Amino acid sequence: MLRRTxxxxxxxxxxxxxxxxxQGDKSDKNNASASKKASASEEVTLQxxxxxxxxxxxxSLASGPVITxxxxxxxxxxxxxxxxxxxxxVLKENGDVVKRGDLLVRLDDxxxxxxxxSAEEAVRAAGQSFDQAERQFQRLKTLRASGMTSTQQxxxxxxxxxxxQSDLVAAKARSAQARQxxxxxxxxxxxxxxxxxxxxxAGDTAQIGKELVKVIDPTSMRLQGLVSxxxxxxxxxxxxxxxxVNGYGEQDFIGKVRRVDPAANATTRQVEVLVDFVxxxxxxxxxxxxxxxxxxxxxxxxxxxxxxxxxxxxxxxxWRVKDGLLRKVSITLGERDPRRxxxxxxxxxxxxxxxxxxxxxxxxxxxxxxLVESAGAAGxxxxxxxxxxxxxxxxxx
Numbered sequence: 001m002l003r004r005t006x007x008x009x010x011x012x013x014x015x016x017x018x019x020x021x022x023q024g025d026k027s028d029k030n031n032a033s034a035s036k037k038a039s040a041s042e043e044v045t046l047q048x049x050x051x052x053x054x055x056x057x058x059x060s061l062a063s064g065p066v067i068t069x070x071x072x073x074x075x076x077x078x079x080x081x082x083x084x085x086x087x088x089x090v091l092k093e094n095g096d097v098v099k100r101g102d103l104l105v106r107l108d109d110x111x112x113x114x115x116x117x118s119a120e121e122a123v124r125a126a127g128q129s130f131d132q133a134e135r136q137f138q139r140l141k142t143l144r145a146s147g148m149t150s151t152q153q154x155x156x157x158x159x160x161x162x163x164x165q166s167d168l169v170a171a172k173a174r175s176a177q178a179r180q181x182x183x184x185x186x187x188x189x190x191x192x193x194x195x196x197x198x199x200x201x202a203g204d205t206a207q208i209g210k211e212l213v214k215v216i217d218p219t220s221m222r223l224q225g226l227v228s229x230x231x232x233x234x235x236x237x238x239x240x241x242x243x244x245v246n247g248y249g250e251q252d253f254i255g256k257v258r259r260v261d262p263a264a265n266a267t268t269r270q271v272e273v274l275v276d277f278v279x280x281x282x283x284x285x286x287x288x289x290x291x292x293x294x295x296x297x298x299x300x301x302x303x304x305x306x307x308x309x310x311x312x313x314x315x316x317x318x319w320r321v322k323d324g325l326l327r328k329v330s331i332t333l334g335e336r337d338p339r340r341x342x343x344x345x346x347x348x349x350x351x352x353x354x355x356x357x358x359x360x361x362x363x364x365x366x367x368x369x370x371l372v373e374s375a376g377a378a379g380x381x382x383x384x385x386x387x388x389x390x391x392x393x394x395x396x397x
Contacts (some may be wrong), residue, residue, distance in 0.1 A: 001054065008397045009348055010202055014141050021290060033042040043158050045368045045370075045372050046326060046367050046369045046371055047369075047372045048321070048356070048369055048370070048372070049371070049373065052356060052357055053355065054304075054308060054354070055353070056345065056349050057302070057351055057352065058300045058301065058351055059342070063293075063295075063299060064294040064295050065227045065228065065231035065234055065235055065293070065296070066228070066231075066294075067223075067226065067241060067292055067293065068289075068291045069223055069289075069290055070286075070288060071282075071286055071287065071290055072221070072223075072224050072287070073218065073221055073222075075216065075220040076215065076253070076286075077191070077214070077216075078214050079104065079105075079187050079190075080210060080211050080255040081206035081209065081210045081212055083107065083112070083185065084205075084206065084208055084210065085109070085112075085185060085202070085210075086108040086205055086206070087106075087200050087203060087204045090105050090201060090202055091105070091106070091117045092104050092195045093195065094195055094197060097193075099189065099190050100192055100216065101189060102188060103188055104187045104195070104213050105186075105200065105213060106187075107184075107185040107187075109185040111181055112178065112185060116179055116181075116326070117177035117178075119171065119174040119175035122171040122174065122175070123168070123174075123175050125171075126164065126167045126171040126172075129168075130164035130165050130167070130168045130366075132164075133161040133163075133165075134164075137158055140154045140157045141157075150211060179244075181295060186308075187213070189215055191215070191217060192217065193217040194216060195213055195214070195219065196286065198212075199211045200213075201211050213302050216286055218286075219280075219282075221277060222258075222274060222277065223241070223243065223255055223277075224272065224274060225243075225270070225292075226270040226272055226273070227239075227271050227273050227294070229269050229271055232260065235260055235271075236257065237259065238257060240255070240278075240295045241255040242254055242255075242292050242293060243275075243290050244290065244291060244292060245283050245290045246290065247283070247285070248283060253277065253290075253292075254277070254278050254279070254285075255275040255278060257273060257294065258274045258275065258276045259273070260272075260273050277295065293337075299332060301345075302345040302349065302350075302351060303344060303356070304318065304331075304345050304349065305341070305357070306342065306343060307357060307358050308356060308359065309333075310359055315321060315330060316331050316332075316333050317329060318348070318356075318359075319355055319363055319369075320353055320354065321355070321369050322374055324369055325366060326356075326363060326364070326366065327365060328363075329348050331346075331349055332346040332347040333346065334343065334346045
């Protein structure tokens with residue numbers, strides 16, 4: 001009897017466990033299905049801010065020859081040693097601002113000062129000899145007038161006076177040369193500017209012609225560019241030039257053609273074009289690469305930024321946001337603007353269309369899009385609301 005009772009209890013327990021297990025499996029399946037639906041609903045809605053989108057619109061596209069080159073100062077000086085000597089002191093470093101006449105490099109002047117002292121003593125001695133010869137000549141000249149001396153003695157005195165005068169002039173020339181050589185031991189700035197490159201250090205031996213320092217005037221920058229010989233016929237003096245300089249991002253610089261070289265480069269067959277900046281907005285660093293276009297004319301075209309493009313071989317696409325949906329649109333590109341890097345859109349988009357600024361690979365065609373306020377703008381709005389709240393309400397709280 002007990003065995004039957006235990007068997008019945010075992011069977012009942014097994015049935016209850018199976019029932020709970022089935023219910024548990026069904027509950028797990030329902031939860032998984034719900035989570036999948038939730039994740040699917042989250043995937044179909046893409047939240048973007050106004051900063052994530054750009055508006056495609058008509059902009060001016062300059063038409064004219066492309067110009068490439070570097071920014072160089074018009075006023076620059078490569079200061080070199082004019083004597084052979086040892087560098088005693090270098091007083092300026094790269095980037096230091098200098099004024100005209102400032103001492104930059106000092107060379108050893110010991111032997112030159114000795115030469116100057118010797119030359120000055122020679123001038124003093126020659127001056128005394130000349131004075132003595134002059135007085136002797138004047139005395140004999142007076143005696144000759146009274147017949148107390150011969151003509152030969154007067155002529156000999158005159159010759160001695162003339163030789164002494166020649167010796168004095170030569171001594172003064174040697175003294176001036178020694179003084180000038182002494183001045184060459186001090187290298188000074190020829191104009192207001194900055195030190196662009198220091199070539200020597202204290203203790204170096206400076207031979208004649210050795211480069212010591214370079215001084216440039218940062219306010220005299222200009223673009224020394226090259227234009228293809230095929231387009232040089234379109235370039236004329238006074239034409240506006242728009243270009244960008246490497247290191248200054250998307251900042252546009254405006255210039256004007258000053259001169260077109262009459263001869264092309266023998267190697268590259270390009271023609272050098274000199275471009276002046278039209279205002280004070282110019283880079284302060286020389287040697288930077290620049291690229292732009294000489295504006296022989298301009299047209300209005302639908303433009304798109306290069307960052308908004310998606311490339312697939314020879315094809316180009318853009319992700320357009322319209323009526324709350326994201327669409328992958330095939331577009332046809334035209335000419336590229338070398339100043340900004342934008343492209344002309346021939347087909348696929350219209351003026352005023354909004355596209356994703358920097359598309360990523362996770363975007364899906366047909367995905368829903370919801371425009372939300374950026375976190376920065378929301379924070380500013382919230383702070384403004386708090387600041388504008390009445391003081392009484394804040395006290396009451």
